[in-house]
Amino acid sequence: MDVTAPAHRLSAAVSTASRLLPARTGLRLRADAAGLTIAGSDSDLAVRLTCPATSHTDGSVVVPAAPLVETLKVLDAELVRLVVEGSRLALRLDNARFALPLLPETSAVTDALAKVSEVDGAAFASALRIVAGTAAKDDPLPLFTGVRVQSSGAELTLTASDRYRMAVARLPLRTAGDLDVLVPASLLTEAARAASGVVGLHTGPGRFGVSWAGGLVATAVLDAGFLSEESIPSGAVDTTVSLSADALAAAVRRVGVYAEDRRVLTLEVGDAQVRLASARQDTGEAEETLKADVSGGRTSPSFQARYLLDALGAFAGERVVLSIQPGMRACVLRAAEVGEVALTYYLMPMLPR
Incomplete structure (x- = not known):
C-alpha cells in the first residue's frame, strides 16, 4: 500500500474511529481509487469512515489505533504519505518518518443493513445531545444507558431516561419508515457528532446503523423493554x-x-x-x-x-x-x-x- 492523504482530514477520521471503537482495537486502512477507508470492528460494533486520498499502490493494512491517532494529531504538515515497508507502515513527511507495526489482517466491515429512512444530520445531532444526556452513564440495567430510536410514518422519536428524568424529542424524517431499537447512548451521540448532511438510519437482525457521506457506524442493539413516554403519567397538571x-x-x-x-x-x-x-x-x-x-x-x-x-x-x-x-x-x-x-x-x- 502506498497512499497520500491530507494530514488533518486523515487525523479527524482516525480520531473519530478510535473514539467509537473499544480500546486496543486495530484500525484497517484500505487504499484504492476511491480514496482511503478507515475501518474497525468487534462482535458488537462496526465503523467505516472514508478520507480523500491519492492511491499510488492499492492495498490494505491493520495498525494499532492509539499510536496512529497520536502521531497524526501532532503532525504539522498538509499531506502525509503512508507506505508499507516490510512489517511496518511508514508515515512519511518531507523531513520526518514514523513507522507503526502491522497487525494481522482482519475481515472487512461487511454489515449488511437495510436503510429504513433518512433524517437531517444537524437536527438529529441536536436532539441527541439533549436526549442522550438523560441516559445513565453506568447502570446495571442496560435499558437506562440507551436511547430508544422509534419511527412511525414520517416522524422520528428519540427517548432516554435515568429514572429521575426523561427526555423525548420528535423530528421529521425525510422518508417514512418503521423502526424501534434501543441503542447505546454514548455511541449514538459520538456517531451523530461525526455525521454531516443527510443521515441514513439502517436496521438488520439485532443491529442498528447510521450512515452519512463518508461514514457508517453499526452496532448491536439493547432490549428496548419498557422505556416509553407512556410510562410517565402526565394527565394531572394543575x-x-x-x-x-x-x-x-x-x-x-x-x-x-x-x-x-x-x-x-x-x-x-x-x-x-x-x-x-x-x-x-x-x-x-x-x-x-x-x-x-x-x-x-x-x-x-x-x-x-x-x-x-x-x-x-x-x-x-x-x-x-x-x-x-x-x-x-x-x-x-x-x-x-x-x-x-x-x-x-x-x-x-x-x-x-
Whole structure:
C-alpha cells in the first residue's frame, strides 16, 4: 500500500474511529481509487469512515489505533504519505518518518443493513445531545444507558431516561419508515457528532446503523423493554408556568449555591411570579423571584438543582413552559414555541429537606 492523504482530514477520521471503537482495537486502512477507508470492528460494533486520498499502490493494512491517532494529531504538515515497508507502515513527511507495526489482517466491515429512512444530520445531532444526556452513564440495567430510536410514518422519536428524568424529542424524517431499537447512548451521540448532511438510519437482525457521506457506524442493539413516554403519567397538571429558560437557569445557579448537599431547591409558584429558595445551615439561605406567566393554583415543588439546570439547558434561548403536577408526579417541560425538533422533558421532583 502506498497512499497520500491530507494530514488533518486523515487525523479527524482516525480520531473519530478510535473514539467509537473499544480500546486496543486495530484500525484497517484500505487504499484504492476511491480514496482511503478507515475501518474497525468487534462482535458488537462496526465503523467505516472514508478520507480523500491519492492511491499510488492499492492495498490494505491493520495498525494499532492509539499510536496512529497520536502521531497524526501532532503532525504539522498538509499531506502525509503512508507506505508499507516490510512489517511496518511508514508515515512519511518531507523531513520526518514514523513507522507503526502491522497487525494481522482482519475481515472487512461487511454489515449488511437495510436503510429504513433518512433524517437531517444537524437536527438529529441536536436532539441527541439533549436526549442522550438523560441516559445513565453506568447502570446495571442496560435499558437506562440507551436511547430508544422509534419511527412511525414520517416522524422520528428519540427517548432516554435515568429514572429521575426523561427526555423525548420528535423530528421529521425525510422518508417514512418503521423502526424501534434501543441503542447505546454514548455511541449514538459520538456517531451523530461525526455525521454531516443527510443521515441514513439502517436496521438488520439485532443491529442498528447510521450512515452519512463518508461514514457508517453499526452496532448491536439493547432490549428496548419498557422505556416509553407512556410510562410517565402526565394527565394531572394543575399549574403551568411560562418564562425565559435562560433567566430561570441563571437564578437556579445563584440560589443553588446555598442548597444543602443534595442541592435541592424549592420553586414556589405565586401570582405572576416564581420564587426560588434554598438554605444551607453552614452558609446561609437564598431566594430570588422572577416574573412569569402563571396559570392554575399555587404549588411549591422541589428539584435537584443539577437536574433542573440540565432540563433548562435544553431550552436555552427560548421561553419554556413548566407543566406541574401535584405530589411526586413528574414536571413536564416544553418550549413555548415548537421548532423543527419538538422536545418534551420530564423531571421528577425531590422531597424537600
